[in-house]
Amino acid sequence: MNLPKYAAIGAIGMRARMAYRFDVWLGATMPFIRVLLAYMLWKALFAGKETIAGFTLETMTAYYILTAFLARLDQTNGMVWEYAEDIREGRFAKYLAKPVNPFGHFLATAAARTLYVIGIALGSVILLAFLFRNSRLLPANLSDILYAAAIAFLGLVFMASLNWLTAVLAWKFKDITGFHMIKGNIVEFLAGTFLPLALLPDGVLHLMRWFPFYYIQYLPASLMLGMNREEAFSGLITIGLWTIGALLLGEWAWRILRRQDEGAGA
Amino acid sequence: MSIIQVTNLSKIYQRPVKEPGFKGSLKALVKRSVLQKKALTDFNLRVEEGELVGLIGPNGAGKTTLVKLLCGIIQPTSGSLDVLGFKPGELKDAFRRQYAVVMGQKSQLWWDLPALDTFRLNKEIYGIPEEKFKKNLHEYVDLFGISELLQVPVRNLSLGERMKMELMAALLHDPRLIFLDEPTIGLDAIAQKQIRLFLKEINTRRQVTILMTSHYMDDIRHLCNRTIVINEGEKMYDGSLENLLTRFQGQRDVQVILSEPVGLGLNLPDGVTCRERQPYRLHLQVPRSQVKELLSSLLLQCEMDDIRIEDEEIGNVIERIYRSGREVFA
Structure with a gap:
């Protein structure tokens, strides 16, 4: 793979994102809204209690700050609409007529948007940590940080592959709105964006460890908080295998389905 | 040596059909009917290097389908295609580096950024050496006289200015073959003339093979030494415009x-x-x-x-x- 080519694709995508200042500043405020709402809710629920499912109010707030940040890192969910529309409207030709791999293009664009979000949202996270005087956001050891970063990275690649697969389904089904929305809601719940998965019954939690969504936000956030350390290595292997599977499935679907292009607008 | 060889090429589209009204929508939920539309039938074509060929035909004749098949964007139903020695549908990078396609109604430029950003992106995508990139850019900017527009966001350009940028973006990597699908659509007479002159120059000076579709007869008359008339997916005429006119005018x-x-x-x-x-x-x-x-x-x-x-x-x-x-x- 020619990296400068894909770096240039990512860079131009990032410059295009920066064309609108209002959108840039709105993006920076997103983590604040989610964390403030969660804080107000959990403060009420913690009234008179020290811990809930092993979380103190401080770790719970730190959990929401971390998952708000991690959730923003996956930018491919929004890109599905753009690529599916390109396929439906016959504009996908712009990727096929140039010497680029369309999935490489998708990944490069996603990576650039993620870097952009890190730039915008990291400042918000630091500010939130300062506002809440939350010391739990500083993990105790380096191995926790490295495991969390590696698992979160593989989780992002997994989500990119899953969303690529969703986008290319537009060749088959044309409109993938319903499927994509249902998938999005399920992923948000299973990834622990709404609630820490530790609140679920043990049996359900055990089952979830076999699926990839557990490793997208919940486990990396837990590791950063010094929790679930014993799951770090097995988690890395599990999400790694799921990511390889999703990459292969996405590539297979793309090769099969692009041949069904009926050339909209021809 | 032919740069394009097409033998018995056919393309049949599967088009969903739905009865109008609410009842039709309900029926389509259960069972969707499909209509087969023949876009191209047993089409044969041979184009030599350096030719400038015009494809004309009414809407739905199969012109754009032919261009998309030649680029590898869509797959044929039957028949064989050989473009620049490659099977287009395989989308090999070595093949895609040698041609360019400009579709009048579909842009490759980044809307919110100056065209120069797209040019620089294409430089990386096609691996154009810096020196060649600068030389080509200066040459095309001079031909069009648009140096002051390179740093204006594409969304702020007029239609004619945008088409000039599209052509430049397509030509920076020195393609051997260019497909142009209605390159002058919607442009005023001055812009049409400038684009025709530019294409003629590129074809003559660089020996670039051009296959273009157009609804404007002036494009065909001023540019093409060979005209192909296509209607309902079949080739009706292949020869010079003069012969066609002598016969039918x-x-x-x-x-x-x-x-x-x-x-x-x-x-x-x-x-x-x-x-x-x-x-x-x-x-x-x-x-x-x-x-x-x-x-x-x-x-x-x-x-x-x-x-x-x-x-x-x-x-x-x-x-x-x-x-x-x-x-x-x-």
Whole structure:
């Protein structure tokens, strides 16, 4: 793979994102809204209690700050609409007529948007940590940080592959709105964006460890908080295998389905 | 050596059909009917390096389908394709580096950024060396005279300016073959002329093979040394525009300005069609062989201030060919 080519694709995508200042500043405020709402809710629920499912109010707030940040890192969910529309409207030709791999293009664009979000949202996270005087956001050891970063990275690649697969389904089904929305809601719940998965019954939690969504936000956030350390290595292997599977499935679907292009607008 | 070889190429689209109204929508939820639309049928084509070929035909004739098949964007139903020595559908990078496609109604430029950003992106995508990139960019900027527009966001450019940028973006990597799908659509006369001159220059100076579709006969007349007429997915004519016109431009347009108004009693020879009749002006269409007869008849019947005799408009000729279908070539 020619990296400068894909770096240039990512860079131009990032410059295009920066064309609108209002959108840039709105993006920076997103983590604040989610964390403030969660804080107000959990403060009420913690009234008179020290811990809930092993979380103190401080770790719970730190959990929401971390998952708000991690959730923003996956930018491919929004890109599905753009690529599916390109396929439906016959504009996908712009990727096929140039010497680029369309999935490489998708990944490069996603990576650039993620870097952009890190730039915008990291400042918000630091500010939130300062506002809440939350010391739990500083993990105790380096191995926790490295495991969390590696698992979160593989989780992002997994989500990119899953969303690529969703986008290319537009060749088959044309409109993938319903499927994509249902998938999005399920992923948000299973990834622990709404609630820490530790609140679920043990049996359900055990089952979830076999699926990839557990490793997208919940486990990396837990590791950063010094929790679930014993799951770090097995988690890395599990999400790694799921990511390889999703990459292969996405590539297979793309090769099969692009041949069904009926050339909209021809 | 042929740069494009197409043999018995056919493309059939599967088009979903749905009855109108709410009932039709409900029915389609359960069972969707599909209509087969033949876009191309047993199409054969051979294009040599350096040719400038014009594809003309009415809407839905199969022109854009042919371009998309040649680029590898869509797959054929049957038949074989060889473009630059490759099978287009395989989308090999070595193949895609050697051609460019410009679709008049679909942009490759980044809307919110200056065109120069897209050019720089293409430099990386096609691996264009910096020196060659600068040389080509300067050459095209000079040809179009648009250096001051390179840093203006694409969304702020006029349609004509955008098309010039599209062409530049497509040509920076020195493609051997360019597909142009209606490159002058919607442009004013000045911009159309500039783009035609540019394409002619590129074809002549760089020996770039160009295959273009257009609805504007002026594009074909000024640019193409070979014209292919396509209708309902079949090739109807392949040759020079001059030969086509010699064969089918059998009529002359005669415009007469009268000194005095003529009434309805003007007698015109058989075979002459009156396209427009005003008190002081007549617009007639007459077979070439009857021009002399018509002039004699008019001189006898009315006083004329001016008379103009021209070949029939090419657009009308082509329209007649489309309408007549294949029998005109039989």
